[in-house]
Each structure stands twice: as C-alpha cells, then as structure tokens.
Amino acid sequence: MAVKWTKKDLLGLEGLSADEIGLILETADSFKEISQRPIKKVPTLRGQTVVLFFFEPSTRTRTSFELAAKRMSADIVNIQTNASSLTKGETLKDTAKNIEAMKVNIIIMRHSASGAPQLLAESVSPSIINAGDGSHEHPTQGLLDMFTIKEHKKKIAGLNVSIIGDIAHSRVARSNIWGLTKLGAKVTVCGPATLMPPEIEKLGVKVTYDIKEAIEGADVINMLRIQLERQGQSLFPSIREYAMKFGLDAEKMKYAKKDVLIMHPGPINRGVEITPEVADGPYSVILEQVTNGIAVRMAVLYLVSGVKERIE
Amino acid sequence: MDIILKGGHVVDPASNLDSESDVLIKGDKIAQVGKNIKANGAKTIDCKGKLVFPGLIDMHVHLRQPGREDEETFVTGSRAALKGGFTSVLCMANTSPVIDNKGVVEYIYAEASKTGLINIYPAAAVTKGLEGKELTEIGQMAEAGAKALSDDGKPVMNAEILRRALEYAKMFGLPVISHCEDTNLSKNGAMNEGFISTKLGLKGIPRASEVVMVMRDIELAELTGAKLHIAHVSAKESVEAVREAKKRKIKVTCETCPHYFTLTEEAVFGFNTKAKVNPPLRSKEDLAAVKKGLSDGTIDAISTDHAPHSIEEKDVEFDFAANGMIGLEFALSLANTELVKDKVLDWSGLIKKISANPAGILDLKGKGSLAEGSDADVTVFDPAAEWVVDEKRIESKSKNTPLVGRKMGGTVLVTIVGGKIKYENGKFE
Numbered sequence: 001m002a003v004k005w006t007k008k009d010l011l012g013l014e015g016l017s018a019d020e021i022g023l024i025l026e027t028a029d030s031f032k033e034i035s036q037r038p039i040k041k042v043p044t045l046r047g048q049t050v051v052l053f054f055f056e057p058s059t060r061t062r063t064s065f066e067l068a069a070k071r072m073s074a075d076i077v078n079i080q081t082n083a084s085s086l087t088k089g090e091t092l093k094d095t096a097k098n099i100e101a102m103k104v105n106i107i108i109m110r111h112s113a114s115g116a117p118q119l120l121a122e123s124v125s126p127s128i129i130n131a132g133d134g135s136h137e138h139p140t141q142g143l144l145d146m147f148t149i150k151e152h153k154k155k156i157a158g159l160n161v162s163i164i165g166d167i168a169h170s171r172v173a174r175s176n177i178w179g180l181t182k183l184g185a186k187v188t189v190c191g192p193a194t195l196m197p198p199e200i201e202k203l204g205v206k207v208t209y210d211i212k213e214a215i216e217g218a219d220v221i222n223m224l225r226i227q228l229e230r231q232g233q234s235l236f237p238s239i240r241e242y243a244m245k246f247g248l249d250a251e252k253m254k255y256a257k258k259d260v261l262i263m264h265p266g267p268i269n270r271g272v273e274i275t276p277e278v279a280d281g282p283y284s285v286i287l288e289q290v291t292n293g294i295a296v297r298m299a300v301l302y303l304v305s306g307v308k309e310r311i312e
Numbered sequence: 313m314d315i316i317l318k319g320g321h322v323v324d325p326a327s328n329l330d331s332e333s334d335v336l337i338k339g340d341k342i343a344q345v346g347k348n349i350k351a352n353g354a355k356t357i358d359c360k361g362k363l364v365f366p367g368l369i370d371m372h373v374h375l376r377q378p379g380r381e382d383e384e385t386f387v388t389g390s391r392a393a394l395k396g397g398f399t400s401v402l403c404m405a406n407t408s409p410v411i412d413n414k415g416v417v418e419y420i421y422a423e424a425s426k427t428g429l430i431n432i433y434p435a436a437a438v439t440k441g442l443e444g445k446e447l448t449e450i451g452q453m454a455e456a457g458a459k460a461l462s463d464d465g466k467p468v469m470n471a472e473i474l475r476r477a478l479e480y481a482k483m484f485g486l487p488v489i490s491h492c493e494d495t496n497l498s499k500n501g502a503m504n505e506g507f508i509s510t511k512l513g514l515k516g517i518p519r520a521s522e523v524v525m526v527m528r529d530i531e532l533a534e535l536t537g538a539k540l541h542i543a544h545v546s547a548k549e550s551v552e553a554v555r556e557a558k559k560r561k562i563k564v565t566c567e568t569c570p571h572y573f574t575l576t577e578e579a580v581f582g583f584n585t586k587a588k589v590n591p592p593l594r595s596k597e598d599l600a601a602v603k604k605g606l607s608d609g610t611i612d613a614i615s616t617d618h619a620p621h622s623i624e625e626k627d628v629e630f631d632f633a634a635n636g637m638i639g640l641e642f643a644l645s646l647a648n649t650e651l652v653k654d655k656v657l658d659w660s661g662l663i664k665k666i667s668a669n670p671a672g673i674l675d676l677k678g679k680g681s682l683a684e685g686s687d688a689d690v691t692v693f694d695p696a697a698e699w700v701v702d703e704k705r706i707e708s709k710s711k712n713t714p715l716v717g718r719k720m721g722g723t724v725l726v727t728i729v730g731g732k733i734k735y736e737n738g739k740f741e
Contacts, residue, residue: 014511091628113629114513115583134631136513171513198516199507 005303009121009128012137013178021179025147027299028292034071035294045074048305049104052078053096054131055111060266060290061131061141065108068297077104082112092116093123100124106305109133114171127304135169141265142175144296146183148289149220152261157184162214164246165224165273166195166235172224172265177203190214191224191246194235211246215255222263223248223274239272249275253283261285314338315728316351320359320692323659324366326668326681330660335364337688340731345682355733357726359692365663366682367399367689367729369670370640372464372489372543372567372615375401375432377423378416379408384620384709390429392618392640392708394735397724399689400431400679401618401640402670405442406465412437412448417456429740430729431689433459433674435489438477444468447477454484459674462489464543467525469495471532478538487539487565487673490529492550493591497521502631504577504592512583514630517592519547526550530557533564541673542566544617546591548601555610565673567613570639570646572602573656579714585626585633586714589619603656606665613673614665616643620710638708642715648695648722688731697723 003019013021034042050069054062062078069076079099092111099107106127109117114134121128132138150156161180167173167189180187187205189196190213201207208214215221226242236242248262262274262283270276279286317335322345324330334349335342370393376384393401403420405411411420417434424432436458440446442465450461461481467490468474474490481488498521503509505516526542530553533540545551545568557564571589576596579587587593605611619636626633647666651657657665671680678687701715727735734741 091624093627111629113631115630118583119629134513135515174511174513197510198505200510202507203511 008304009117010139010300010304011117011121011128011130013139013142013175013182014137016182018182021143021146021182024143024296024299024303025150027303028143028147028295031298031302032292032295034298035291040071041073042071043073044302045069045072045305048074048106050074050076050106050108050301051099051104052076053099053107053109054078054080055082055116056132058110058131061110064290064293065131065297068294068301071294072298072301074301092119096120096124100126106301129300129304132171134171135174136171137175137178138171139175140293140297140300141172142179143300144289144293145176145222145263145265146179147292147296148263148285149261151292152285153219156180159185159219160188160217161185161220161222162188162190162218163222163224164190164211164214164248166226166230167191167200167224168195168197169227169230170224176222177205181205188214188218192236192242211252212255215252217257218260219257220261220263221248221256225265225267226269226273228269243272247273247275248278250277253278256283263289266290314343314351314354315357315731315733316349316354317357317359317364317690317692320362320364322364322682323663324682325660325664326366327683329682335682335690337690337728337731340688342682342684342686342688344684357692362725363659363693363695365397365691365693366667366680366686367691367727368397368644368666369400369676369680370398370616370618370643371402371613371670371674372569373401373403373618373640374406374620374636375403376620377407378419383622386423386427386432387429388707388709389618389640390427390432391740392638393430394727394740395707395724396640396642397644397691397693397727398430398640399691399727399729400433400676402433402435402459402674404464405435405437405462410437410442411435411458412440412442414449414452414456417453417458421457429734431679433457433676435460435462435464437461438463438468438488439473442466444470444473447473447480450477450480450486451484454486458486459676460487460489460541462491462543464489464491467491467493467495471528474529475532475536478532478536478540482536482538485539485675487541489541489543490525491543492522492525492529494521494524497524501592502588503580504594506577506595508577508580512580519549519594519598522547522591523549523553526553530554530562530564533557534560534562537563540564544569544572544591544615545602545605545611546572546594546598548598551601551605551610555605555608558610565612565669566610567615568602568606568611569615569617570643570650571637573599573606574646574650575714583630584714585628585630586637586712588630588633588635589637590635603651606651607656607661612665612669614643614647615670616640618708620708621712622710626712637713638706638710641707642701642713642720644693644724645720645722649720652695653721688728690726690728691724692726693722694725695722699723
C-alpha cells in the first residue's frame with residue numbers, strides 16, 4: 001500500500017482516511033502471527049516507554065494494550081486513577097506534563113470525558129493513543145472489529161453491519177461508524193429511541209428502533225453492552241424490557257442470515273443484550289475479537305512509534 | 313473642565329437624534345447637543361468621521377468580586393468595560409458571598425465608588441444563596457440600590473417561588489431577570505444538543521431546556537403583572553415565545569449576547585472549552601432567529617454575559633470546564649460587523665439595545681441618552697478601524713474567549729463617564 005503513516009497520535013477514526021485504516025489493518029495482519037509463537041516477543045519497541053493512563057476502570061482494553069506493548073518489548077507503566085479525584089487537585093494537563101518530563105514515548109489513555117486525549121495531544125509531546133474517551137471514540141476497538149470482520153468476510157465494502165444497543169453513550173459505535181462507512185460498509189444502528197443520539201443519521205447510517213429490521217440482511221451484528229446503571233435514569237424502563245425488545249436471543253436469530261457474524265466489544269451482560277446461547281453460539285466471534293485486539297494494538301503502537309521510519 | 317465632542321455623527325435614539333452634531337459636556341452632565349456649538353476653554357475632542365453614542369450599558373456581567381478576584385475585579389472589569397465603550401454595568405449576584413443581603417449590595421456600591429471608573433450597579437439574588445428556596449430581603453436590597461433581581465447562573469426551578477418573587481418585586485418596581493434553564497433537561501449537558509454533540513460524544517443541552525422555562529416565566533409574568541426580563545436568549549423558540557408574549561401585552565423584555573449572533577455550536581469543534589457557555593452556542597437557525605428577533609424588536613437588549621474564568625477552569629477536559637466567556641471588550645465591534653454591516657440593525661437600533669433600552673429596563677435615571685441634562689456618559693467609536701483580538705492585550709483579568717485571532721471591525725476611541733475622560737486612544741485616565 002502506498003500510504004505512509006504520518007500521525008503522531010491516534011485519537012479517533014474520524015480523522016483517518018480509508019487508506020490509513022487499511023494500513024493499520026494490514027499491519028495488524030502481519031503482527032497477529034507473533035501472538036501465536038511459543039515465544040511471543042519481538043524487539044520492535046525495545047527501549048521505548050509506554051504509559052497506560054487509565055482514568056476509568058478497564059480490564060480487557062488495558063490488558064490488551066499492555067500485552068501488545070510487552071510483546072513488542074516496550075517498557076510499561078500503569079497509572080490507574082479516576083477523573084473526579086483529579087479535578088480536585090492537579091489538572092489532567094499537569095499530570096500529563098509530569099509524565100512527559102519523565103521522557104516517555106507513548107501515552108495510552110482512557111478517560112470518561114470526551115475529548116480528553118485530544119487535550120493531552122495538544123499539550124504534550126509523546127504520542128497519544130485513545131483507548132476510549134467518554135462517548136466519543138474508541139478507535140482501537142473499531143479497528144479490531146473491522147479486522148475481525150475482514151478476516152471472516154474478506155472485505156468490508158458493501159457489507160451490511162448492524163450496531164445494536166446504547167448508541168448514544170457508545171464510543172464503540174461511533175468509531176465503528178466512522179471506520180466502517182469510510183471503508184464502504186452500510187451501517188444500521190438500532191436501539192431504544194432514548195439511547196439514540198440526535199441526528200446520528202447524518203453520519204451516513206440508517207436508524208431503526210426495530211431489532212428485527214436490524215437483524216434481517218445483516219452480515220455482521222455488533223451488540224453493544226448496556227450499562228446497567230442507565231436503568232433508573234429513565235432511559236429505559238427495565239432491564240427485562242430492554243432484553244425483550246433489544247436483546248439478541250435464539251428466537252430473534254431466526255431472522256438472521258445464515259453466515260452472520262455476531263460481535264460484542266465486551267464485557268457481556270449475559271441475558272441482557274445477548275443470551276448465552278448466542279454469545280457462545282456458532283456465529284459468535286466475540287473471543288476472536290479479543291485475540292485480534294492485541295494484533296491491532298501492536299500495529300497501532302508500531303505505526304505511531306514511527307519505528308519503521310527510523311529503520312528505513 | 314468642560315468637554316466638547318466636535319463634529320461626530322451622534323446616534324441617540326432616546327432623543328431621536330441620528331446626525332452630525334457637537335456634544336458639550338459641563339461638569340457631569342450633557343449641557344448641549346447641536347450644530348456648531350461654541351465652547352471657549354473646553355477640551356475639544358475631534359470626532360469627525362466617528363460615531364458618538366450615549367455610554368453603553370451592559371445589563372449582564374459577572375465581575376467576580378467579591379470572591380473570585382483572581383478572575384476579575386472591579387478595576388480590571390471596569391477597564392475591560394471602558395475599552396469596550398461601556399460606562400455602566402449590572403453585575404450579577406453569583407459572587408461569594410452572594411449578593412443576597414443589604415450588606416453585600418452596600419459593599420458593591422462602596423467598592424465601585426472606590427474604583428471610580430464606571431457605574432457599577434448590583435443585581436440582587438432572588439433567593440438566599442441562589443438556592444431557589446427562600447426569598448431574599450428584596451425590600452431592603454431595593455432600598456440599598458439593587459437594580460434588578462436575579463439568580464443568574466441558575467434558574468429558580470420552583471415556579472411557586474418565582475411567582476412570589478415576581479409579585480413581591482412589583483412593589484419596588486424591580487425587574488426579575490430570569491436565567492431560563494430546566495436543569496432536569498440540561499443535566500450534565502456540555503453543549504447544544506444536535507449533530508455536533510452526537511459527533512463529539514458530548515451530552516447535549518436541548519433548546520427545550522431553555523424554551524420551556526421562557527414559556528413558564530412568561531405565564532408567571534402574566535399571572536403577576538410583574539416585570540420579567542429573560543437573560544441570554546439563545547434559542548429560536550425562545551425568541552418566538554417572547555414575540556408572542558409581547559403581542560399578548562405581557563410585560564416581558566429580553567436580551568441576547570454577542571456570541572449568540574456571532575458564533576454557532578461549530579465553535580466547539582476540537583473540544584474548544586473557550587466556546588463552552590451556558591446557554592450553549594446553538595445552530596445556524598438559532599443564530600438567524602436571534603438576528604431576526606433583534607431586528608423586529610422582540611429582543612430588547614444586547615448584553616455580554618461577561619463571564620471571566622481562570623485558566624485552570626478552562627484548560628481542562630471539556631466536561632469539566634466552566635461555562636462562560638468574556639465579552640465586554642468585543643461586544644460593540646461584533647455588533648458593528650454582525651448586525652450593522654449585515655443590515656440587521658441600523659446604528660440607532662443598535663444603540664437602543666445596548667444603551668437606551670437597558671437604561672429603561674433597569675430604570676437608570678439619566679442614563680442611556682445624550683439629551684441635555686443627562687449624565688455625561690459618552691462613547692466615541694470608529695467603525696472603520698480594524699484590529700485583531702490578541703490575548704496579551706485583553707484588559708479583563710481572564711482571557712477566556714474563543715475570539716482570539718479574530719479580526720474585529722471598529723474600535724472605541726473615547727469613553728467618558730460622568731463627564732470625565734476615563735479612556736482615550738488606548739489609554740486609561
């Protein structure tokens with residue numbers, strides 16, 4: 001591919017071209033094999049320091065990034081805190097400046113506030129990788145979802161992808177929408193009207209409140225996690241009603257195509273947005289997504305670290 | 313010393329004047345306005361080719377004193393006002409302590425007089441501590457000189473309390489300035505609700521959170537017959553609601569701010585916290601509706617909602633950033649380029665909204681006019697001068713404005729307060 005990676009940061013998929021997304025997916029493809037070796041380590045990022053700066057609890061994304069960095073021989077530092085405690089004292093920028101002063105190369109950041117990684121990218125010199133900011137973007141999740149789709153379907157363009165659940169609060173949905181539409185997929189979003197952000201159709205997606213419509217004809221169904229705390233915020237009446245109307249179960253799977261892929265960014269609320277027989281069923285690629293996450297994150301670390309350019 | 317402003321184009325809607333005239337100031341009053349006034353020994357200011365206005369009045373500013381003198385003080389806020397051509401301001405009550413008792417009202421006047429740069433009038437809180445629960449001692453504060461009542465920054469969510477406040481305020485002729493926001497609808501919101509909030513993943517504030525309260529307060533104004541003034545109108549439907557209310561002869565006035573006729577929600581792109589303000593910057597349609605409301609007289613006043621904030625309150629995650637922007641130094645230039653040049657208002661129409669009408673709404677005797685015997689508060693403006701907003705040259709103690717780098721049309725040359733030149737060609741007295 002002719003395209004060259006030029007970006008210091010990965011803040012979201014909105015700012016990437018189709019070629020740049022293609023480059024990441026291609027690079028991930030070559031990294032995937034490393035995790036299948038008996039000795040899962042390459043020296044690519046030796047001597048580089050990667051800081052995992054997590055302001056929100058996360059198990060899988062943090063572990064995935066950490067393993068990706070470790071398998072490339074980077075030195076890792078974990079910082080876990082929460083955003084509200086920080087606002088009372090040191091500001092995010094001050095903390096970031098301190099980390100910068102310790103001469104680190106890459107900061108991987110998860111934050112509950114949309115736009116926080118951008119604030120960091122504008123203030124400090126290390127590369128910033130967004131590991132999820134508020135309801136804004138979660139670019140590596142979007143990329144690993146596309147990587148998984150491409151592995152199975154051999155293409156993205158022309159596919160029907162349905163994203164079902166809490167679209168309003170979902171950074172996964174937004175990154176998927178940006179990435180998939182750039183690569184030519186047709187995206188449908190489905191969820192209760194209370195969890196549908198205004199004017200989302202302007203992003204080039206179809207909106208439906210009828211899960212049957214979202215299932216029929218879909219090549220890929222990506223079920224989003226419903227945050228149980230949303231119950232009681234008048235966003236939906238009850239978990240039970242949500243599961244009945246928007247949960248994916250064996251009954252609703254009758255409408256699905258025979259070769260549909262079922263995806264979920266995790267962690268799963270079994271029996272809420274997806275029933276165990278679907279999550280663990282033959283169409284599910286949920287655990288493959290997790291495996292691919294490491295390859296995609298290795299690719300992103302590799303590209304932003306600019307290692308390639310230095311070797312050439 | 314007497315002052316004569318020679319040969320300027322005088323715009324004084326209160327006395328129906330919109331032509332080339334001289335203005336003679338004797339002591340702290342306007343002595344004479346007319347052609348070829350002879351004034352031996354008076355200091356002469358050549359105003360040829362310039363505009364001469366009654367001193368501008370900003371009926372909505374946050375001067376942060378007492379409590380947040382790190383963000384603004386009467387001195388720095390007054391200098392910003394003078395540079396922007398404002399000679400009088402109404403400062404909002406959300407200070408620390410809150411202006412919710414006679415003592416704080418008296419403090420405001422004492423400090424203002426010590427500062428001695430512009431006329432500073434206090435708005436008094438509607439409810440104690442701005443908590444929306446108990447009425448303040450409105451009568452005592454009215455006697456001490458409070459010019460309006462407002463919990464600005466917060467709505468009075470309980471309609472019964474606002475109803476009683478309106479009724480009670482009637483006895484003193486005080487307007488109640490309402491910050492219209494249903495805080496259930498706007499909760500955790502960071503910007504206008506719409507496509508851009510969806511894109512940025514920020515929680516939206518629907519226009520309805522403003523509009524339902526505008527409508528509620530209009531009904532309460534009708535119920536009580538009191539004077540209601542709606543602060544910082546930003547939404548199309550709010551303009552429409554006030555227009556309808558005026559047709560129904562309800563005593564309601566309203567204001568908008570320069571940012572609502574200059575900027576839209578697009579200014580938030582890139583998570584620009586300097587564009588975070590409450591009510592939020594809205595859509596292009598709202599901006600057009602605000603302009604229409606200004607031109608057809610629905611919107612009575614232009615105020616700045618000057619809201620200084622420290623760097624620490626703005627240079628943070630968008631969700632955590634404070635609402636508000638400074639406005640005193642830019643309002644007249646923005647009105648010039650966005651309203652006058654754009655033919656939304658002529659000069660006379662603009663000066664009504666930024667001087668005569670605020671004086672009327674707040675019942676500031678002797679203000680908002682250049683008629684003989686009025687207070688000698690005068691602003692001289694050069695509409696042709698151009699400048700670029702430079703953070704280092706901002707007079708306000710805080711620099712939170714999304715306008716840095718923007719080319720501005722028109723500059724204030726002279727600001728006279730009470731017959732004294734307080735600002736002239738970039739220099740303070």
